[in-house]
Amino acid sequence: MKRTILIPTDFSIDSLKFLVEAVQSVQIGSINVVFLHCAHLPNSILDLLFYSKKEIIKSLVTPTFVDACKVIRNKYQSKINSTRIEIFTGHTQAAFENFLEGNRIDEIFVPENYILKTTKNSFDPTPFIQRTELPITPVSWKQGGDIPEKNQLAELFLT
Amino acid sequence: MRTQTKIALIFFLVSMSTIVLLSASVYFFIIRYSFADFYKRLEIRGVVTAKAELDQEEASAAVLQEVREMHLEKLPEEKEYFYEITPGKTFEAEARELNIPLSFFEDLVQKGEATFQSNNTFYAGIKYQGKKGLFAVIVSADNYYNYHHLSYLRNIFFIGIVAASLFSLSIAFVFSRQVFNPVKQITDRVKEISSQNLHLRLESKKINDEISELETTFNNMLDRLETAFETQNNFISNASHELSTPLTTIIGEADVTLSKVRDTKEYIDSLMVIVQEAERLEKITKSLLFLAQTGFTGTSQKYDKVRVDQLVWDVKSTIDKLNPKNKVQLNLSLMPEDPAKLKIRGNEQLLLLALTNIVNNACKYSNNQPVTLSIGTLEDKVIIVVKDTGIGIPENELKFIYDPFFRASNTKDFEGYGIGLPLTRNIVRLHAGEITxxxxxxxxxxxQLTFPKGNYSVG
Incomplete structure (x- = not known):
C-alpha cells in the first residue's frame, strides 16, 4: 500500500527529523513524501512572467538538506518510495484543499511545538493544515539547542 | 648537457636545416630555370638570325631584322656564328677559334642542338636547314641574370639564413625555458620539502595537463610518506602516554610493598595488582603496535573493500582495549538498508588508525564523557560522524588543527603532541575523502568524515 504524506518544511535539518519520525510510524507499505513549502507569489509583473517553481526550490534548498534527505532515503530505502518538494502559493483554504487533492495527499505530519522558520517570501502553513479534514499526525519534537553542528549534515546523526 | 639546452639545440637544428634546405633548393631550381630559359632565348635568336642571314631573301630578311629589333632584346656580348655542315667535316678549327670543346659540335651535328657554358658566356647551337644547305648556327651571349640576379639571390639567402639562425636560436631558448619553467618550479618547491616539513605540498593547478599530473603524483607520494612518518610518531607519542600510567602503578605498588617486610596476603594482593597492570600494559602495547602497522605491506599499499560498519566496530574494540573507561556509543540508526552502500575502497589498517585517532581524541578531551559514533550514506558517499561533549576547539584555532605539532590553547591539561589529527587528515586524503x-x-x-563509495556490489 502506497501512501502520500505531506510534511511542512523550512529546509533546515531540524525539519528533516520529522521525516524520520514520520517514516518510523509507518508499519507496512511504502510512502511518497511531499515536502511543503509555502511562498508568496511575487508582486511585480515581470517577476510573475518569469516565475518558476523549480528556480524557487533551487534557491531555497541547501546542499546539506539534499544530502541529509539522501541519508534518510538510504536508511529507509524500502519504506520511502519518493521524496519531492512542492511550493504552495495560495492564500485560501480552498486553494490549499485543491493543492492537497492535486498532490493526492493521504496524511499530514505536523511537528508539535516547532515553529517553521519563515522568510520574507514564505509563510507558515499551519493554519491551513489544522482546518483540513485529512488525518493529521502530530510529531513530537525535541529542541536541539545551540549545538556546534547546527545546520550541518552531522546534526542529523546526533539526535 | 641540460635537457633545456638540448631541447633548444634540437629545435634550433631542426628549424635551421629546414631553412637551409629550402633556400638551397630554391636557389638550385632558379639556376636551372634561368639557364634553360637563357638557352631558349639564344636558340630563338639563332633561328631568326639564320633565317635572315642565310636565306638571303631581301624582303623577308628586312622584315625579320625589324621583328628582331622590335621584339628581341639585344643580349650583352651577343654573337652569331654560321658554319656549313658538310659530311665528314670536323669542327676542330672552329672549336679552337671559339674556345669551346669539340663535343659541342659533335652533339650539334648528331642531335640537332647543343648547349655549352664557359664562365658567364653561354653558347647555344642549332642545325638549320636553309636554302643554301645545312648550317650550324651558334649564338653566344653573356648571361646577365646569372651575374647579377643570382648573386643577388645568393646574398639574400645568406643574410636571410644568418638572420633566421639568430632568430630561431633566441626563440629556441625562450621556448625551451618556457617549457621547462614549470618543471623548474616543481624542482625548487620539492627541494624545500624535507622530513621537517613534510606537510608542505605543491600547489596543483586545476588544468589537467602533464605538469599538474606530475604535481598530483608528487603530492600523493608526499601524502603516503607523511602518513608513514606520522604513523611512527603517533606510535611513539601514544606509547609514551599510554604506557606510563600502568608502569607507574606497577613501580609504585612494588616500591610500597618492598618498603618493609609484609605478610603473605599482602604480598599476594600487591602481586595481583602488578599482574593486572602488566596484563593491561601488554594489551595496550599490542593494540598500539597493531595501530602502528602502517598498512604498507611490502612494496605496495593494499587497497581493498572495507565495510564501514565493520570498521566502526573494530574501532570500538580497539578503543576498549586502549582505554577501558571510554563511553563510545555506536549510533547505527541511520545506517542504510542496503549493505552495498557501506563499502568503500581503502586500506583497512590506515582507516582504522585514522578513526581510532579521532575517537581516542574525543574520549581524551571530554574526560571519557559519552562519544557518539554514527554512520550514514549518500548516493555515492559514506559519512562517519564522531561527536563528543568535551572541551572543544576555539574557533580562531580551527584552521591550524591540521598543522603538525599544533595544540589548541585549551589543551594544557591533556597530554598530547599534536600528531593524531594531521595523520588522520593525511589518511583521509589518501582515500580521496573529506574531513570537517x-x-x-x-x-x-x-x-565528519566523508569517503567516496567503492564500486562493490553486495557480497
Whole structure:
C-alpha cells in the first residue's frame, strides 16, 4: 500500500527529523513524501512572467538538506518510495484543499511545538493544515539547542 | 648537457636545416630555370638570325631584322656564328677559334642542338636547314641574370639564413625555458620539502595537463610518506602516554610493598595488582603496535573493500582495549538498508588508525564523557560522524588543527603532541575523502568524515 504524506518544511535539518519520525510510524507499505513549502507569489509583473517553481526550490534548498534527505532515503530505502518538494502559493483554504487533492495527499505530519522558520517570501502553513479534514499526525519534537553542528549534515546523526 | 639546452639545440637544428634546405633548393631550381630559359632565348635568336642571314631573301630578311629589333632584346656580348655542315667535316678549327670543346659540335651535328657554358658566356647551337644547305648556327651571349640576379639571390639567402639562425636560436631558448619553467618550479618547491616539513605540498593547478599530473603524483607520494612518518610518531607519542600510567602503578605498588617486610596476603594482593597492570600494559602495547602497522605491506599499499560498519566496530574494540573507561556509543540508526552502500575502497589498517585517532581524541578531551559514533550514506558517499561533549576547539584555532605539532590553547591539561589529527587528515586524503571539524568551546566537537563509495556490489 502506497501512501502520500505531506510534511511542512523550512529546509533546515531540524525539519528533516520529522521525516524520520514520520517514516518510523509507518508499519507496512511504502510512502511518497511531499515536502511543503509555502511562498508568496511575487508582486511585480515581470517577476510573475518569469516565475518558476523549480528556480524557487533551487534557491531555497541547501546542499546539506539534499544530502541529509539522501541519508534518510538510504536508511529507509524500502519504506520511502519518493521524496519531492512542492511550493504552495495560495492564500485560501480552498486553494490549499485543491493543492492537497492535486498532490493526492493521504496524511499530514505536523511537528508539535516547532515553529517553521519563515522568510520574507514564505509563510507558515499551519493554519491551513489544522482546518483540513485529512488525518493529521502530530510529531513530537525535541529542541536541539545551540549545538556546534547546527545546520550541518552531522546534526542529523546526533539526535 | 641540460635537457633545456638540448631541447633548444634540437629545435634550433631542426628549424635551421629546414631553412637551409629550402633556400638551397630554391636557389638550385632558379639556376636551372634561368639557364634553360637563357638557352631558349639564344636558340630563338639563332633561328631568326639564320633565317635572315642565310636565306638571303631581301624582303623577308628586312622584315625579320625589324621583328628582331622590335621584339628581341639585344643580349650583352651577343654573337652569331654560321658554319656549313658538310659530311665528314670536323669542327676542330672552329672549336679552337671559339674556345669551346669539340663535343659541342659533335652533339650539334648528331642531335640537332647543343648547349655549352664557359664562365658567364653561354653558347647555344642549332642545325638549320636553309636554302643554301645545312648550317650550324651558334649564338653566344653573356648571361646577365646569372651575374647579377643570382648573386643577388645568393646574398639574400645568406643574410636571410644568418638572420633566421639568430632568430630561431633566441626563440629556441625562450621556448625551451618556457617549457621547462614549470618543471623548474616543481624542482625548487620539492627541494624545500624535507622530513621537517613534510606537510608542505605543491600547489596543483586545476588544468589537467602533464605538469599538474606530475604535481598530483608528487603530492600523493608526499601524502603516503607523511602518513608513514606520522604513523611512527603517533606510535611513539601514544606509547609514551599510554604506557606510563600502568608502569607507574606497577613501580609504585612494588616500591610500597618492598618498603618493609609484609605478610603473605599482602604480598599476594600487591602481586595481583602488578599482574593486572602488566596484563593491561601488554594489551595496550599490542593494540598500539597493531595501530602502528602502517598498512604498507611490502612494496605496495593494499587497497581493498572495507565495510564501514565493520570498521566502526573494530574501532570500538580497539578503543576498549586502549582505554577501558571510554563511553563510545555506536549510533547505527541511520545506517542504510542496503549493505552495498557501506563499502568503500581503502586500506583497512590506515582507516582504522585514522578513526581510532579521532575517537581516542574525543574520549581524551571530554574526560571519557559519552562519544557518539554514527554512520550514514549518500548516493555515492559514506559519512562517519564522531561527536563528543568535551572541551572543544576555539574557533580562531580551527584552521591550524591540521598543522603538525599544533595544540589548541585549551589543551594544557591533556597530554598530547599534536600528531593524531594531521595523520588522520593525511589518511583521509589518501582515500580521496573529506574531513570537517566543527566545534564550540566547552560544548564539544563534531568530526565528519566523508569517503567516496567503492564500486562493490553486495557480497
Amino acid at each position: 571539524v566543527t566545534s564550540k568551546v566547552n560544548q564539544g566537537t563534531v568530526v
